């Protein structure tokens with residue numbers, strides 16, 4: 001079966017391409033990518049007016065499977081990924097049991113083996129994410145891990161993190177670090193500041209994140225082993241990463257759409273839907289994040305897709321779990337807040353959603369190459385649509401973007417040459 005994608009604006013930052021081209025897909029691979037391709041009999045997608053880019057790569061999702069399947073399953077998470085334009089997602093190990101063994105990674109890969117977005121498992125850095133004994137980095141890599149992380153349970157001990165970086169580095173894996181000092185955040189729900197004071201709640205201070213970002217950047221400098229800072233949320237965290245990068249330290253970072261679009265003011269309006277770790281911060285932090293995205297201090301955009309059941313998010317703010325779903329709104333929020341504001345160009349945005357995260361994980365995704373696998377996403381950068389959480393493919397409905405009108409919509413997601421998602425308005 002041949003598929004011809006005709007006349008779209010092809011943006012492939014890894015290959016330096018930004019041009020109107022036809023793409024012919026054959027046997028799951030990109031067969032041709034030229035000004036004009038004639039392929040009589042091929043299935044055709046009229047892509048004029050659309051952006052055609054590498055399948056998006058999300059380096060930070062929670063698929064909740066095994067063990068927390070009342071929140072999400074691997075099939076529903078993959079369906080949400082497809083609807084969001086993602087051809088590959090890296091899933092965090094805070095499942096039940098923890099993904100700290102080859103057996104659990106094997107379960108995840110088996111459950112994700114059917115056609116559709118690829119799932120790249122992240123192994124736990126410590127056994128049970130308890131922050132004590134290290135896992136077997138080489139065995140986890142052998143079993144398919146693309147990185148190690150204790151996301152959600154930040155490694156509190158500098159000694160453990162130092163040994164973990166060395167072990168992961170020796171196994172050829174990056175460490176993805178959720179940076180929050182446990183004693184400074186406890187289980188507090190919101191950013192420490194005006195909103196936490198108004199609500200009478202103890203807050204999670206920015207310094208709790210920044211101290212650990214600085215610690216991990218220094219450990220990367222000392223060990224020479226790569227560290228990637230997850231979901232950077234404060235202006236000062238960005239500045240720390242920027243300075244260490246300038247010194248040649250192997251530190252990278254991501255942010256998430258919620259950190260460049262929303263502030264702590266969302267908490268009084270939306271309650272637990274706006275509860276996320278690290279928390280939504282201030283307007284000055286949003287500006288710092290935008291600057292980091294523009295000057296390259298922030299490498300990648302990830303979602304931290306964190307589905308929860310409605311009953312869990314119905315709990316009072318201090319007791320509800322943290323996190324929001326993100327796969328199905330990521331592109332729309334990103335285009336609305338970064339492209340339509342003029343902050344970033346389309347190639348800059350595409351890079352942070354494709355080639356940049358793939359390079360950090362050292363996985364062969366995020367580019368369009370003749371002869372390479374046909375993981376391709378098509379989107380309309382202009383189309384306006386309203387977020388309807390009840391229509392998500394994800395089991396999670398916990399989004400602060402519900403009811404919001406976004407500009408920028410996924411039209412097709414193609415993985416291994418197969419159309420795995422098509423917007424209902426599109427006809428072949």
Ligand SMILES: [Zn+2]
Pocket residue numbers: 151152178230231277278304
């Ligand atoms: Zn995290």
